[in-house]
Amino acid sequence: MNASRTADAPTWPAEFAERYRAAGHWRGETFGGMLRERAAAHPGRVAVVDPAPERRAWTYGELDERASRLAAGFTARGIAPGDRVVVQLPNTAEFIEVVFALFRIGALPVYALPAHRETEIEYFCSFTEAVAYVVPDRHAGFDHLALATKVKERTPTLKHVFVAGAPGGHTALSEVPCAPTETAYEPAPHDLAFLQLSGGTTGVPKLIPRTHDDYVYSLRGSNEICGVDGDTRYLVVLPAAHNFPMSSPGWLGTLYAGGTVVLCPSPDPATAFPLVERERVTMTGMVPPLALVWTEAARSTGHDLSSLELVLVGGAKYSEAAARRLEPALGCRLMQVFGMAEGLVNYTRLDDDHEAVVTTQGLPISEDDEIRVVDDADEDVPEGGFGHLLTRGPYTIRGYWRAPEHNRKSFTEDGFYRTGDIVRRTPTGHLVVEGRAKDQINRGGEKVAPEEIENIILGHPSVHDVSVVGVADAYLGERSLAYVILRDGAEPLKPAAIKRLVRERGVAAYKVPDLVEFVEAFPQTGIGKVSKKGLRSDAVPGPAAEPAQH
Secondary structure, eight states: OOOOBOSSSBOOOHHHHHHHHHTTSOOOOOHHHHHHHHHHHOTTSEEEEEOSSSOEEEEHHHHHHHHHHHHHHHHHTTOOTTOEEEEOOOSSHHHHHHHHHHHHHTOEEEEOOTTOOHHHHHHHHHHHTOSEEEEESEETTEEHHHHHHHHHHHOTTOOEEEEESOOTTSEEGGGOOOOOOOOSOOOOTTSEEEEEEOOOSSSSOOEEEEEHHHHHHHHHHHHHHHTOOTTOEEEEOSOTTSHHHHHSSHHHHHHHHTOEEEEOSOOSHHHHHHHHHHHTOOEEEEOHHHHHHHHHHHTTOOSOOTTOOEEEEOSSOOOHHHHHHHHHHHTSEEEEEEEOTTSOEEEOOTTSOHHHHHHOOOEESOTTOEEEEEOTTSOBOOTTOOEEEEEEOTTSOSSOTTOHHHHHHHBOTTSOEEEEEEEEEOTTSOEEEEEESSSOEEETTEEEOHHHHHHHHTTSTTEEEEEEEEEEETTTEEEEEEEEEEOTTOOOOOHHHHHHHHHHTTOOGGGSOSEEEEOSOOOBOTTSOBOHHHHHHHOOOOSOOOOOOO
16 A cells, blocks of 8 residues: 555555645644643633533633643553553543543543443453553443453553542542643654544454544534534533544534533433533434434423534434434434544535435535545446445545554555445535445444354354344344354254343443344355345344344
């Protein structure tokens, strides 16, 4: 691939970096510097509201000071520039405090989701050679202390476990901060800022390296498109570590603009609607299944949602019928978002006509986002035809972290990222997403890699073969269906046994198959391979699946 490289991640070739700087996309900003500047400009303005268990509101001045004190404490405990720290916190003020502290010292947050369990966390910590792991004591009924203890025992590099809450045998996060000192290290704008998780097809997530320069540009572009400013009050209803609620425009975009971030502990209307009313929330972002729930609940709510001005929906395909219902129900504007943690983000625009908003997934952020729609041979398809989406640009990565083999498959020789999405482009340039080319299930915005779940189920002594596919679902967009072939002479199994097997392997709850069917054989392609397309077409849609309980 024609790109210069750091030790761990490909970077933009020099001529592209120069182009993006000359265009004003990359302005030499860092996240730590951004917070420092906002705190100096308006120290008394509220930056973060955390309502649980009791309402806390931190001003920009307070957030900046807390981040600096925590950064000093991390440094005193030996966390250094470039060190990786796995952060698995729910939507709390501590999450934002921790990541800004790590930004300050040049350590890299590795964003884990609250739903991740032993299998995922152990992999993240070992693969990144993490030196620290940050967790809550308990969340949604799950004991994170016990998980952290297991992971620390098995990860030689893991020196610290910091706990938001009762620490058990670990270190309380509240004990870490100390008096700030002048640091000799200041991250450079082109340095890595953090590592995100990809929604891979193999069950082993690739790590997405994002720099200060490229990610700040995506925030600034998102803010301009969405009209984010100092009066914006953004409600974080999805897990804050997800790319969508972080940057589209998300909590980071809101802080960049000097607005107020309101953290929502649970996305359900019973929790979120009172916050919208009390905090006079103006904007939020959600995945299609949640948008459906909010749309229905808004019809009968007694809460005042009139402050809402804009709801962004993305993370999975949003049906036209559902999109048409949102604005009348919630009394605000809809904006569709289509993007990926690897980079490219598209939005419908505030001045788009209504049909474009409900039938397309928008236009790219940047005039320097390069888009190709190609066939299987990488030849451009006729205008308006469906094809594979390839992209490169000022905030789309040039390669995954420490993954040279995967990079050769996922990026073209000239640096275009193979997104795995099938799209067409309208005459106005708006993208319409048809689906995924990759063997991946998008379960309400959470990505499930069939291979990971298949490997677990194959471990059952009675199972001869298994194939996991995504099937259409009215609520989630897709749900997972495991087709299982039992060994000759094996005792019959019930679907519950297969689901229990997966659950007990310590994976996130959303990865447990929604449906299990026992079959005699799989349909095959013309060359003798299992036809997942055939399995999907054989599936009969049933009642809408419920979201996984995490």
